[in-house]
Every structure is written in C-alpha cells, then in structure tokens.
Amino acid sequence: MTDKTIIRFQQVTKQYDNDPAVLDNVSFEIERGKFYTLLGPSGCGKTTILRLIAGFIEPSDGNIYFNGKKVNQLPANKRQVNTVFQDYALFPHLNVFENVAFGLRIKKMKSNIVEQKVKEALRFVNLEGYENREIREMSGGQRQRVAIARAIVNEPEVILLDEPLSALDLKLRTEMQYELRELQRNLGITFIFVTHDQEEALAMSDEIFVLNNGKIEQSGNPNDIYDEPINRFVADFIGESNIVSGTMLEDYVVKFTGKTFECVDGGFHPNEDVEIVIRPEDLEITKPQDGKLQVKVDSQLFRGVHYEISCYDNDGNEWLVHSTKKATVGENIGLHFESEAIHVMRYDETEEDFDKRLEAYEEGSHGN
C-alpha cells in the first residue's frame, strides 16, 4: 500500500442470506486521482462494489479501508464519497440550484458560499444559467450534468458513477464520455465508473477491473487488457476475438489447427494445452496459398468502417475477420497474421500467476 492508495478492499465478501456470494473474497486498491472502471456483465458484482464504497451496504466479510482507516460500518452520510446514480436520482421537488446545493445545505454552509460553489459546479458541467430550472424541464443529458454537479460540489475525494450514461442515446453518450474524462482530469479526483459497455471502459479509463461472478478476472490499463486478456471470458467480453485451442510445443512455438506457428509468449510447460486468441482486425485476407490459414467465407456483414467476414477452416473453427476489403461468400481465401497477433492463454491461471509469468518471460526475453 502506498500513500497514493485511497481505497483498499481486503478480502471483501458480500452475501445476502444463504444465496451465493455477490462478491467473493475480492481484494484491490484504488489510487488517488485516477479514472477507474468496473466492467462486467450484469450481476457480476460491479454495482455491489460501488454500493460498498458508498456505504449503502456493509460487507459480510473482509475489510474496506478509506485513507487507511477501516470504514466497514461507516454510514453513507459520513463518507467523503459521492455518487452519480444510474437514474440520476435528482430531487423532483427541488430546482437545479437546490438539487446541487443539497449537500452543502445539509452541512449548513453559509448561503453566499453555497451560491458561489453551486455556480462554480454548474459552470464545470456547462450548465450556467440553468439554476432556476425545474428538473422536469431538463433533458436527459442535462439531468446527467446536474447529477454530476451535485456530486462534485461537495468536493469529495472519490466520485462513484453507476452506469450514468446508459440512459442516453449513442451520440450523447459518446459526447459525455469525452466530457467525463475531461472533467476527471480537470478536477483531479478519483472517479470509479461502473459499466457493462466495454467500448466505454476502453475509451475512458486509466484502469479497468473486469469482473465476473463476483470476482475480479483481470485488472490493468485498457491496452494491456485488450492485448493480453488473461482468459477466455476477458478475451470474449472485451472486443471481439477468435479463440481456438492449441498446444504450446515450447516457449515461442505454438501449434493450433494442425499447424505450428511462431509466437511471442513464453513461460509454459512443454506441450501444455492452451487457448489462442487472435483479434479479427489482426487477420488479413490473402490468396489461399499466401495465407498462414486456409478458410472458406461463410457470410459477411457491412459494418460501416469495415466488413465483418465470418469464415470456417477445415476443422470447423470459426474465424472472424475485420477487413476493409470485400470478400465473396463461398470463396476459399487465405488468412495472414503477424506472430505478435497471437496471444496465448493458460487454462485457469490466476491474475497473480499471469502477471508473474509475464514479468518473468519479459525479463527472459530481455536477457536474450
């Protein structure tokens, strides 16, 4: 733990009655001033983590530390954390100004200070001049901003955002992604963002925690997670992937679909069974004889920026290709890829072992 650490989860479990644990023995640290994203399918436990940090629920087991102090039982109204809710949870009986001022009024701040702070917060979210509007007069995007202003005006150390963009349409959502990222940089406070949208997570975060079934599958910066998914779930959930099983003959040599390829992964047992990931955009269409793989085009969809082409090899594996070039259905083609495009995953590897192996073989390759 460093002084940068602001929140620490130590083997936290959350369980309701005798149901299976929603959060199962989870440990992690959150550093000051970064943009974190909790990513996962619904029911993976991401919102539970948020509610534990906010103090709406208490852990069944384990400890939560905030600035080094244990806060397991500290009620929500005593925490230096504010939340932006999925449905915004604005108070319909108060206007924009009073909604934003709510937290300050609770603290019994002087009214001239309240006014100044609220105005500043509204300026931050580009809502100057909207002070006297009623909530029902505001559009979805504007409500979103009011909710953010209401959180930041209290100058919390951490802001929690519970799928705040899910109710917005696609265009507005993309716009707000930029704005949120910008806001976080300007304010310099920690944002913890919950979403099930992997593109959103990749676009905005410094760090991503990928969750599944109440456990953290993998954490890291967006590039690492995209390039080096730890297992099938992460590879599948983040971006699109071609996943086939193979055998690691020795370090840097892998065999799949009956062929042997060079790759850049190491640290395996000889002849270990593994899974191979190749991203669709790393596959390039060639003439059959020039390709490393020979496949037959099954169907294709035009996706705007690229064609999504589905092919099958002789073993029946599906290969998804993203290509700017059009293919012909039924045609036999070759697929080319660089050896760096092959990512090898071990079965049932924990994140800790995965990191260790990565470090070890990187050192090893340095030695070479």
Add this chain to the structure above:
Amino acid sequence: MGTKSRNYYLIPYVLWIALFVVAPILLVLYYSFFNIEGHFTLENYKKFFTPVYLKMTFSSFWYAFLITFFTFIIAYPTAYLLTKTKHKQLWLLLIIVPSWINLLLKAYAFIGIFGTYGAANKFLEAMGVGGKQILFTDFSFVFVSVYIFLPFMILPIFNALNDLNPSLIDASNDLGASPLTTFKRVIFPLTLDGVKAGCQIVFIPALSLFMLTRLIAGNRVITLGTAIEQHFLVTQDWGMGATIAVFLIIAMVIIMLLTGKRKSGMLR
C-alpha cells in the same frame, strides 16, 4: 436500507391495526356466542339456520343481486359512451359529483319524489295510469339503490375501458372481427376486472345499507344490514346481531374472493 434501522413507524400503525381492525372483528366473533342473557351458547347460530333468518338472508342476497345486475346493465353503456366523449375526464367528474352528496339527502329526495303526491305519481296521473303506492315498496328500494350505486359501478368500468389499448380494437377489426365480435371477444374480456370491481363495490353495501331500507322500503325489505342494526340498536340482542355480522363478513370474504383481488374497493 442497508444500515440497521428500526422501523419505528410500525409502532403507531400496528397499534391502530390491533385496536381497530383485529380487536373489533374478534369481539364480533366472541359476542356471537352469547345470548341476550349473557350466557355462552351456540343458540344464535342455531337460530340463524331457522327459516325466518334463512329467508331473510336469501331475500337480502336476492335484492343485492337485482341491484347489482341493474346497476351493471345501466353503468356499462354509460361508461362506454363516456370514454367516447371529448372531455371524458370532465364528464366522469360530473358523474362522480352526485356520489359525493350525502346518501341520506338523496334518499330523502326520493321520499318527496315517490310520495303519494310526489312528482312520480303526478307523472303517472298525467300519463293516465293513475296514482300508485311507490314509496315503501321493493320497487322503490331497488330503484333508489341503483340510483345511488350507479357512479360506483361506472368508475371502475370507465377506468378499465380507458386503460384499454385502442390498437387492440384496431387489431381486432383488422383481423376481420365485426364490432359485436370485437366487443364480445376483446373489449368485454379485457374490462372484466373493472366489472368485477364494480360488482364488488355495489354488492357488499347492497347487502348492508340499512338506512335505505328504513327510509325508502319501510319494513317491506329487510337486509342483513337492517337485521344487524335492529339487533344492536333496537332489540339490544347483541349476540344475535354479532352472529348475523359474522355471516355478513363471511359473505363479504366470499364475494371478495370471487371478484378477485383488488388493491382497494373504492379508490382507484
């Protein structure tokens, strides 16, 4: 709520439930086992199954059925036509206003209208039929009851019709159904809940409103309600009154079960 907090609001509320909901009903049950001299007995229940009381119960149900039936026959078309009007909420409000006027005053008005020299008899004379005894007959009782219950039946049916998705009717027409078939196969089944609610709101009071029978029907009609009032306030035989009340409660529960679960009887 995640944090531990006692639900303190329960204290006054549960107290109210215990004192004014549970206790009174249990007391009614308790009293039904005592005769007029205060001895514990099953006499009252035996008495209830004698022809006098069974006949009274039967006729009470028969009148309640007639009242509910006629109210429904008049209310359904009214509700249906109301949904077709332009300012339907305003018209609905106008239908409801009479229901807010004290029932006794409406009953009193009919004492005047149905009286020997009242407007109804004048009308009959003018038509050449001649004067008739209208007040204190079972006809006047049913008529006034239907008059009083009409808004209560219209409201739930109106709401059901109003909630009906109009595209369902379009769909039915589109699939080749005639207006009558559409009504029989689509509209009526979908408004059945409203009809049930309306019947429930009418039938139970029709069994029990004693002031109407007293004012309008003289002593020609005796309902369960009249009998209860009679025993409690006139003959002071609380035991027998409580026994009839027990049967009225049972009837009420059966009707509620038959007409399905409703959130509330009178409020929407």
Add this chain to the structure above:
Amino acid sequence: MNKKFKLSSIYLVAIFLILYAPIFYLVFYSFNSGGDMYGFEGFTLEWYKEIFQDTRLLIIVLNTIIVALLSAAISTLLGVAGALAIYYARKRQTKNALLSLNNVLIVSPDVIIGASFLIFFTMIGIKLGFISVLLAHIAFSVPIVVLMVLPKLEEMSTSMIYAALDLGASRFDVLTKVILPFITPGIFAGFFMALTYSLDDFAVTFFVTGNGFSTLSVEIYSLARQGVSLGINALSALLFLFTLLLVIGYYFITKKNDRPNRMGVRQ
C-alpha cells in the same frame, strides 16, 4: 353513424338528468313557501332562515366540522406513519400482510364497522359520545390516508434516498427534506379524503354515538324518518354547495398532482 351518435347522446343525457334530478328537486323545493315537496306555492327563504336560527342544528354542524377536522388531522398523521411502515417493511410477506389488514376497514360494510366498534368501545369503557365518534372516524380514515400516500412513496425511486444519504443527509434529513416534500400531494389528498369521509359518514357514527352527541348525517336521518320538512331541503342545498366547493378543491389538488384519474367515489 349520425343516428347512432344521437342515440348515445340521448342515453348519456338521460343518465345525467336522472343523476342530478333528485338533487335539484330538493334544492328547488327548499324555496317553496308551501311547506311540502308536492306543490310549489311561492318563493321564500324562510327555511334557510329557520335553519340558521336553529342553535341546536348549528351546534351539530359545529360538532360535525370539529370531528371531521380533528379526525382527518390525526388520521393523516397515523396514515403517513402507516404508509412509511409499509414502505419500509423489508419482507414481502410483511408488506402484503400489512396492506391486507389496512384494507379490511375499507372493504368492510359500515354496519360491521359500526357494530364492532360499538362492542369495542363498550368493552373498554369509553363513553359513547364525542370521543367514541372521533376515535371511530380516525379509525376508518387511517387506511384511506395510507392508500393515498403509499403510491406516492412507491413512485419515489429508492436511489433518491440513497442520493440524499450520499450527500450527507441524516435519516431525519431524508424524511423531512426528501420524503415528506415528495409525498406532500399524497398527504394533502389523504387529508382531504379523510375529511370528506368523516363529514359524510352516517352508519358508523349512528352506531357509536350516544345520546346528546350528534353529527349532521345522524340528524338528517332522524329528521328524514319523521317525514318531509323543508328545513332538510334548505340544509341539503347548502351541503350541495359545500360539496361542490370540496369537489372543485379536490379536483385542483389532484390536477396539480397530475392525477385527475385518482378521483375517488365515496359511499
């Protein structure tokens, strides 16, 4: 099509006429100098003068209003607590059980409520009169208030309460600054309904009132049983006016509440 339209209009107009005729009949004869409801002899305000000079009647009116205001106020307090209790009940079964018990008095016929309260008050030794009538009115108004307030509470998103806590509000702050302002329209509607139920009640009051205490409904009943007297007509004309005012008031409350459909019918 046109003919059909006419037929349906005639039907509706007929229903309206029948619904309003008796009321206007009463009001019309309240100006009759003839002394009965059978022949209009001449215009007079005598009957209005008579009821305004009848101190006994005025005291009864005053009693009725006091009982209505007090019972509506107290039942609103209890009803709001009840609605909050149901809202906060954690288990589904508790919630349903409370709701069912709540609705017992709403679906029970008045005679049953009246008779059972009569037994209850006699058992615990409460003298029949002002207190027993007031208690009875409070008792039957509570579930109405609960039913008016509860939907408003359910409408409120739980994240709003979390948001308030998150912004540093204490439980008391949450109640006074978020929940109560949010459900205020429901509370007003509940108070209003309780008021009108109390003003209008006859059967329950008839059972639990003793000698010497009477409300307007009970008084009208005993007058009506003696036959026609145009004082009642004058009284009903005034009550009709009063009811209209109440309806208009309620209409505006619900209108403000965006729920014109919540209009209740009463017995």
